[in-house]
Amino acid sequence: MKKKTGKTVKENKTFNILNIVVLLAFTLIIVVPIWNVVVSSFSSSTALASGSSTLWPKEFTLQNYQKVFADSSIWRAFGISVAKTVLGALTHVFFCAMVAYGLSKRKLVGRGFYTTFGVITLYFGGGMIPYYLLIRSLGLLDSFWVYIIPGMLSYYDVIILMNFFRDVPASLEESAKIDGAGDWTIFTKIFLPLSKPALATITLFNGVAQWNDFMTAKMFITDQNLYPLQMKIYEIIVQSQTKGFDNAALANSVVQSSSKGVQLATIIITTVPILIIYPLLQRYFIGGMMVGAVKE
Amino acid sequence: MVLPGIAFMFVFTYIPIYGLVIAFKHYTITDTINGAPWVGLENFKIILGDKYFMQAVINTLGISLLKLLLGFFIPVVLAIMIYELKDGPFKKLVQTISYLPHFLSWIILGGMMISWLSTTGLMNQMLSGLGLIQQGSNHLLSANKYWMIAVLSDIWKEAGWGTILYLATMSKIDPTYYEAARIDGANKWTQIKKITLPFLMPIISLNLILNVSNLLGSNLDQTLVLMNSQNSARSEVINSYVYRMGLTQGDFSYATAVGLGISLISVILLLITNTVTKKMNDGESVIF
Numbered sequence: 336m337k338k339k340t341g342k343t344v345k346e347n348k349t350f351n352i353l354n355i356v357v358l359l360a361f362t363l364i365i366v367v368p369i370w371n372v373v374v375s376s377f378s379s380s381t382a383l384a385s386g387s388s389t390l391w392p393k394e395f396t397l398q399n400y401q402k403v404f405a406d407s408s409i410w411r412a413f414g415i416s417v418a419k420t421v422l423g424a425l426t427h428v429f430f431c432a433m434v435a436y437g438l439s440k441r442k443l444v445g446r447g448f449y450t451t452f453g454v455i456t457l458y459f460g461g462g463m464i465p466y467y468l469l470i471r472s473l474g475l476l477d478s479f480w481v482y483i484i485p486g487m488l489s490y491y492d493v494i495i496l497m498n499f500f501r502d503v504p505a506s507l508e509e510s511a512k513i514d515g516a517g518d519w520t521i522f523t524k525i526f527l528p529l530s531k532p533a534l535a536t537i538t539l540f541n542g543v544a545q546w547n548d549f550m551t552a553k554m555f556i557t558d559q560n561l562y563p564l565q566m567k568i569y570e571i572i573v574q575s576q577t578k579g580f581d582n583a584a585l586a587n588s589v590v591q592s593s594s595k596g597v598q599l600a601t602i603i604i605t606t607v608p609i610l611i612i613y614p615l616l617q618r619y620f621i622g623g624m625m626v627g628a629v630k631e
Numbered sequence: 632m633v634l635p636g637i638a639f640m641f642v643f644t645y646i647p648i649y650g651l652v653i654a655f656k657h658y659t660i661t662d663t664i665n666g667a668p669w670v671g672l673e674n675f676k677i678i679l680g681d682k683y684f685m686q687a688v689i690n691t692l693g694i695s696l697l698k699l700l701l702g703f704f705i706p707v708v709l710a711i712m713i714y715e716l717k718d719g720p721f722k723k724l725v726q727t728i729s730y731l732p733h734f735l736s737w738i739i740l741g742g743m744m745i746s747w748l749s750t751t752g753l754m755n756q757m758l759s760g761l762g763l764i765q766q767g768s769n770h771l772l773s774a775n776k777y778w779m780i781a782v783l784s785d786i787w788k789e790a791g792w793g794t795i796l797y798l799a800t801m802s803k804i805d806p807t808y809y810e811a812a813r814i815d816g817a818n819k820w821t822q823i824k825k826i827t828l829p830f831l832m833p834i835i836s837l838n839l840i841l842n843v844s845n846l847l848g849s850n851l852d853q854t855l856v857l858m859n860s861q862n863s864a865r866s867e868v869i870n871s872y873v874y875r876m877g878l879t880q881g882d883f884s885y886a887t888a889v890g891l892g893i894s895l896i897s898v899i900l901l902l903i904t905n906t907v908t909k910k911m912n913d914g915e916s917v918i919f
Contacts, residue, residue, distance in 0.1 A: 343818045350819040354712050355721070361709065362728045365787070369731075371753045372743050386751025386767070434636030449633055456640050461647025462890035463870070464877040468664070469647050488639045518632065547736030550852060554878060565738045572742050572856065595746065602742045609734050616734075617727065620795055 376400070376599035383595050399596035403604060408559070409567060416546060416563040416605075419482035424542035428534055430487045435496035436522045453490040463554075470555055481555045482563075486545070492537050499533040500526055536619040543609065543616065564605045571598050654888040660881060667884075674888035684889065687872040688847075690865060694781050695846040702786040703842060706793030707835060711827055713794060714801045715819065729791025741856030744784055745771060771857060777865040781853060800834050801827060836908045844901035847893050869893055 367390075374392050375383060382393035403409055438449060460466070475481040503526055511521050527534065549565035556562065562570070575594055650664060654674055658667040678684055709729070716722040732740070747753040748770040755767030770776050808826050817825070851870040858866040869889065877886030 343813075343816050346818040346820070350715070354715055358709075358712055358716070358725050362725055365728050365732060365791070368743065368747055368753060372746060375746060384751060386756055389753065389756050430636070430639075433632050437633035437636070443633065449637060452637060453640060456644040459648060460644055461650045462887065462894065463873055464883050464887040464890060465647040465650025465653065466643075467878060468650055468653075468883065469643070473642075485643055488636055488643075490640070493636070522632070543734055547734070547739075549736065549738050553855070554874075565736055568742055569738050569856065572738070572745060575745075595749075598742055599746060602739050606735065606739055613731070613734065617730070620730065 372599055373603060376596060376603050378596065380596055399600035400604075402597050403600045408562075409564070409601065409604075411560065412562050412564045412567040413604075415479070415561060416565070419479070419563060420542050420545040423483050423486055423545040424538045426483055426487050427489070427492070427541045428538045431489065431492040431537065432496050432527060432530070432534065433522070434488065435493045436500055436518075436526055438493065439497045439500040453493060456490050467554060476555050477558045477561065479561055482545070482548075482551055485551075486541075492541075495537065496530065496533055499530045503529050532619070539612065539616050539619060542612070546608065564601075568598075568601055568605060571601060651887060651891055653884050654891045656884055658884045658887075660883070670884075674885050675892065677885060678889060678892060683867070684869075684872060686864065687867045687869045690778075691847055691868040691870075694778055694868065697778060697782040698785055699842055699846070701782060702790065703839065705786060705790045707797060707831065709790060710794035710797035710801065710831075711823055714798060714827070715823075726791075729794065731791070732788045733792035735788070737850070737852035737856055740784065740788060741853070744780070744857065748780070771859065772861040774862040774865040777857070777862040781850075781857065781866070784857075785850065785853065796834060796838070797831055800831055804830050833912070836912060840901065840904045840908055843904040844897050846900060847897050 371389060374388055374390060376399055377392040377395055377397070378388040379394035379396045379398070382388045387393050437443060438446065438453075440446075443449070461469075470476060470481060470485065475484065507525055507529075508521055511525055516524070547565060549563070549569055552561070552563055552566035553569065556566070571594075575598060653664055653667060655669060655671060656664075656667040657670045657673075658664065713722065713725055713729075716725065735743075749755075750767045750769050752767075754770060755764065758764045759767065770780065804826065809822055812822050812826060847869055851868070851874065854866055854868050854871040855874075858871065873886045873890050876882045876889065
């Protein structure tokens with residue numbers, strides 16, 4: 336018996352070491368390529384063309400960034416991205432909360448019908464083309480509002496908020512009613528402040544989705560002035576690809592390879608805002624996922 | 632306070648569902664949906680003889696099945712490994728870093744990949760550093776490598792994020808199970824096999840069902856960024872085909888018919904996998 340336990344301890348030690356080594360390798364596989372992009376964005380065009388900057392900038396330069404910042408259309412796209420992220424996430428969370436508040440009231444007439452009506456939207460839809468035709472007939476093509484209005488409500492988020500609202504003590508609501516508060520006051524003064532963690536989770540995740548979204552612009556926007564950053568990058572990438580950017584012959588030309596540095600600098604600039612709110616987001620990962628899992 | 636929401640869902644989900652009727656019509660951009668002439672199943676008949684569509688189906692299935700085969704169990708293994716780490720800075724670091732790629736959009740990642748896979752990019756630098764190749768080439772321009780590129784990049788992006796649900800499930804396991812097992816002399820492998828895995832089973836099968844039912848809904852964003860004229864024979868998927876036929880070429884009715892056909896097949900797949908896992912889990916359903 337004693338011998339067996341000793342063997343187990345040794346096996347567990349091997350397991351732990353193996354575990355750490357594999358996970359370390361896994362994190363390196365994620366970090367090294369990203370680091371390579373960061374480094375390359377600070378490298379000169381000749382260094383990029385020869386492929387000599389791998390883990391440390393070769394011929395360090397800020398030129399790529401200067402070129403990006405000198406382009407006024409990038410600033411404009413940045414503004415559009417910020418506007419659609421902030422406005423989109425806030426209207427989304429507020430509208431979802433409003434609907435969830437109403438649906439969380441058991442006395443609501445027709446509640447069963449409304450929830451079925453909502454759940455169906457999670458599983459069925461018309462698909463890409465009928466959706467496009469709808470957006471077109473609503474006159475949202477080439478309008479900034481196409482970023483905001485169609486994304487205002489997701490029934491998935493309504494369910495999450497509904498679960499939160501059910502946990503608000505009924506006595507709070509009752510005492511407010513006695514003081515003469517109406518539904519709207521109860522919603523904004525009691526339910527919203529008490530559900531801050533859930534509201535923050537949904538706002539942050541929706542904000543990230545808004546920031547990263549490019550399909551909306553790709554499908555519904557042709558006016559370059561309304562392009563968000565993601566669409567801008569898409570254009571830069573696609574242009575460089577169709578130009579045969581990576582042909583061996585062209586790779587040597589400074590013009591072509593400097594555009595690679597500019598691409599990478601734009602990519603880094605677009606990613607920085609995500610990295611800034613990342614620590615905030617992380618706090619809500621597990622909690623948010625748990626709420627989501629309960630629904631399944 | 633509910634009614635605006637209901638009105639919203641009616642407009643943005645139910646009207647498009649009604650819009651599906653154009654799959655059975657000959658709709659052009661100048662028509663109204665109701666005014667377009669009926670053509671019955673004609674659009675669906677064209678699908679069967681469309682070799683570009685068939686190519687897109689093969690690509691979609693190929694890429695999705697590879698993603699499923701190679702990518703599905705990696706998050707399970709990773710989650711168990713992370714769970715077995717002692718709480719501390721290293722565990723935190725692994726988690727923080729592994730979730731990160733999930734928050735990069737496909738456009739950003741696509742841009743990065745074009746750089747990594749280019750003639751002078753990271754991939755070729757490493758390969759030549761190891762002495763495996765003499766001359767670098769652009770991997771994205773080679774159609775034969777596209778499936779692997781699409782699959783591996785998807786795994787790279789989502790594997791870490793996929794662990795969250797499993798980690799959340801494992802956090803609910805009562806630690807006394809492990810203590811009891813240790814006293815009985817069970818090593819880590821036995822503990823994982825006899826305690827952790829059984830706990831994860833329901834959520835694993837749920838995920839599997841959702842993945843299988845999504846076999847035909849391969850990632851549009853990813854395809855749009857990584858596709859180029861050289862690899863399009865291997866990179867065109869159903870969604871990008873629908874996008875091109877409908878929005879680029881204006882063949883709305885045909886594109887809608889393709890989309891509708893694919894959703895129907897997906898629903899059937901969902902029902903089949905649900906039945907199969909139900910049998911495997913002793914009659915306990917995971918979805919319905």
